Amino acid sequence: MIEVIRCGALTTIQDLGRHGLRHLGVSQSGALDPIAMQQANLLLGNAHDAAVLEISVGPLVLRFEQDCAIAMSGSSFAASHSTPDAVTETQLLPGHVAIIRSGETLTLSKPLVPGARCYLAFAGGIDVPVVMGSCSTDLNAGFGGLQGRALQAGDRLPTGPAAQRQLETGKGIRPLAPSHILRALQGPDYESFTTDSQILFWSQPWRISHQSNRMGLRLNGTALQLEEPLELPSAGVLPGDVQVPPDGLPIVLSNDAQTIGGYPRIASVINADLWQLAHVPPGTSVYFVPVSLEEAIAARARQERYLRRLNELSQRSVACTSI
Amino acid sequence: MTPNIDSRAALVATPRVSRLAEDTLLFLFTAPGDNTPPLPLQRRLWAVTEELESRREEMGLLEIVPGMGNLLLRLTASDVQRLQAHIDALTASVLNLWSTLATTLSPALITADQTGQTITIPVTYGGEAGPDLQTVSAHTGLSAEAIIARHSAGLYRVFCLGFLPGFAYLGGLDPALAIPRRATPRLSIPAGSVAIGGSQTAVYPSTTPGGWHIIGRTDVTLFDPARQRPALLLPGDTVRFVATGRTA
Structure with a gap:
């Protein structure tokens, strides 16, 4: 068991999310x-889709009641673990395995980039019930994870059986660095926007608003305009869709977005770039860059090759002797 | 509704197909600007959906999401190199399926309409359970009793689900009960609230912020992830509200 001593807002348990349930109104959720989530798992020899913690606000303080290997990926936190007497404090290196001993305390104090997401995996994964095919927390519907809510002080996290192998000591997996450039395809309503707005969409930096969350990134900039008012039927939407509500300021839908919407869609961020939505916190900016369908497919194929290589690396990892 | 009227209405629209992400298609079966599909068209959509559901794995479909007169399909894209060929084949199958269902005499279409269940939802109208009943009364010029009578007299069709798990988009609200959404949305609409927004009515499966007018509440659980059938209401179902009392 791992006890949550302190915890910032919106630390949640996530895996790869729920798929194939949008027709019931169930959102994707997930990391x-x-x-980054898979990197952290593969470092520990976990199943690639084991449940991890997603953290964006510190500090997070955990006390371990057993020896446990952990790994941090995504956007880094200043982090360290210390012995019960607080005499020895060891800094945590992102993208590397660390062994936390029973009785030790792990502290993720300050994010390197405030608001960007860090992923913390535990050997064996966080062992919470699978609800509709996933351990992910659905904050809006209130199920999954720990009782469908964010972590709180006093919570206890059970872990599953740890793999008997992990990446060779000293070796790591470099977390990806976001470029803040989101490659996108034209959306179904692209032609309904004025030519000026189409140009503006691709050319101006879009500042991430403080009202952004796991449902979507709200963008600030020069508002976009339609050629004429457009009333659309309610239709399925997906993470990555860029919707433009009547105020002209786009919203990039994210994992917790609802399943059906009715605003005009100017673009869709390609699948291979969706991970960046975790690392563009309020106050930073993103650009949209148009790509062809072929480029979108090629980028996705590259990303899948990368994940396959990581998996192979994890398979080749050495027997774990340190625990 | 007779089969003849059904098939005429169903033949009006020509589908439009849009690409969303590299692995996702949106089929729009209504004409541009037509946002409330006639029941025959939606019925045809349910038949297409049902057929695709039965072939979900064979066709490599990850998501099959019917909307109001439209359908979103997302592929699992397990073989990225063949994604484009897969998308082309899917487009052709769906358009073909749509046109073969052009007549209500099609067995699939008749089945799709008959699979729907009739679900009765007991509602406590007004008072604490329905704090906006008076507002609806003031707007529509109807007494609270008349609103309750009209709302519970209706037979509603579930067109599709979305917004929240188990949230049903219902067709069939008495036009006399329509009321624009609240200028300021409530921070919290309790689970089980029965509400009216614009020309639609709905039951909220879970607590959420929202701008609809709450006229009553039900104790029925609309969505339970642990249940065999997690969503109580499914597309094609018929819903009936029954007044169980009025608290004020």
């Missing part, structure tokens, strides 16, 4: 950066 906003599935690449």
Whole structure:
């Protein structure tokens, strides 16, 4: 068991999310950066889709009641673990395995980039019930994870059986660095926007608003305009869709977005770039860059190759002797 | 509704197909600007959906999401190299399926309409359970009793689900009960609230912020992830509200 001593807002348990349930109104949920989540798991020899913690606000303080290997990926936190007498304090290196001993305390104090997401995996994964095919927390519907809510002080996290192997000591997996450039395809309503707005969409930096969350990134900039008012039927939407409500300021839908919407869609962020949505906190900016369908497919194929290589690396990892 | 009227209405629209992400298609079966599909068209959509559901794995479909006169399909894209060929084949199958269902005499279409269940939802109208009943009364010029009578007299069709798990988009609200959404949305609409927003009515499966007018509440659980059938209401179902009392 791992006890939560202190915890910032919106630390949640996530895996790869729920799929194939949108027709029931069930959102995807899941880690906003599935690449970082899988990196952290593979470092520990976990199943690639084991449940991890997604953290964006510190400090997070955990006390371990057993020896446990952990790994941090995504956007880093200043982090360290210390012995019960607080005499020895060891800094935590992102993208590397660390062994936390029973009785030790792990502290993720300050995010390197405030608001960006960090992923913390535990050997064996966080062992919470699978609800509709996933351990992910659905904050809006209130199920999954720990009782469908964010972590609180006093919570206890059970872990599953740890693999008997992990990446060779000293070796790591570098977390990906976001470029803040989101490659996108034209959306179904692209032609309904004025030519000026189409140009503006691709050319101006879009500042991430403080009203952004796991449902979507709200963008600030020069508002976009339609050629004429457009009333659309309610239709299925997906993470990555860029909707433009009547105020003209786009919203990039994210993992917790609802399943059906009715605002005009100017673009869709390609799948291979969706992980970046985890790392563009309020106050930073993003650009949209148009790509062809072929480029979108090629980028996705590259990303899948990368994940396959990581998996192979994890398979080749050495027997774990340190625990 | 007779089969003849059904098939005429169903033949009006020509589908439009849009690409969303590299692995996702949106089929729009209503004409541009037509946002409330006639029941025959939606019925045809349910038949297409049902057929695709039965072939979900064979066709490599990850998501099959019917909307109001439209359908979103997302592929699992297990073989990225063949994604484009897969998308082309899917487009052709769906358009073909849509046109073969052009007549209500199609067995699939008749089945799709008959699979729907009739679900009765007991509602306590007004008072604490329905704090906006008076507002609806003031707007529509109807007494609270008349609103309750009209709302519970209706037979509603579930067109699709979305917004929240188990949230049903219902067709069939008495036009006399329509009321624009609240200028300021409530921070919290309790689970089980029965509400009216614009020309639609709905039951809230879980607590959420929202701008609809709450006229009553039910104790029925609309969505339970642990249940065999997690969503109580499914597309094609018929819903009936029954007044169980009025608290004020």
